[in-house]
Amino acid sequence: MNPPCGRCNKPVYPTEKVNCLDKFWHKGCFSCEVCKMALSMTTYKGFEKKPYCSMHYPKSSFTIVTDTPENLRLKQQSMLNSQIKYHEEFEKSRIRSDAPPPENRHEESHPTNPERFGQPVGQVRPATVAPPAGGKRFQAVYSYTAAEGDEVSLQEGDLVLDVEPIDEGWVFGLNQRTGQRGLLPANYVRPV
Numbered sequence: 001m002n003p004p005c006g007r008c009n010k011p012v013y014p015t016e017k018v019n020c021l022d023k024f025w026h027k028g029c030f031s032c033e034v035c036k037m038a039l040s041m042t043t044y045k046g047f048e049k050k051p052y053c054s055m056h057y058p059k060s061s062f063t064i065v066t067d068t069p070e071n072l073r074l075k076q077q078s079m080l081n082s083q084i085k086y087h088e089e090f091e092k093s094r095i096r097s098d099a100p101p102p103e104n105r106h107e108e109s110h111p112t113n114p115e116r117f118g119q120p121v122g123q124v125r126p127a128t129v130a131p132p133a134g135g136k137r138f139q140a141v142y143s144y145t146a147a148e149g150d151e152v153s154l155q156e157g158d159l160v161l162d163v164e165p166i167d168e169g170w171v172f173g174l175n176q177r178t179g180q181r182g183l184l185p186a187n188y189v190r191p192v
Contacts, residue, residue: 005029006024006025012025032053032056137163150183152182152184158175165186169185171185172184
């Protein structure tokens, strides 16, 4: 059975069939709704499943939404939610950039806990002994805040000069930026 034409409702035979806009059309019936200009598959524009030429294609008009108290409240709530989400994402990214790599992180963050630097429990931080100058140069990979008076604070990117290993988890060096000399965790710096 042949489907009806989208314009004239007469049967459309396969030789004259145009399948477009979820309807079948006679080639002569496939024309602009306004000016009746004949259209092809490359020249038509569809709107609400009706064909139009580019000149008579209906323009979408936007409706004006008034600023009712409810709309203003929703707009303000949306802004607050957006700012909260942005702030949370910002804080998470800051924490990630200052944190040591996952293999060196531990749940316990008490300043005297040797596990926070990947040291086995029972291994004690060495006493401060100033090694001779002329050691290797290192760069801080992570920021570190000194927990003891004989330690050196670091900011990511700081150069550490005269670095000498003390034991498996600690090195001794001079922070070039601050001029401070002391102990720092070995896994927070890398050779330059």
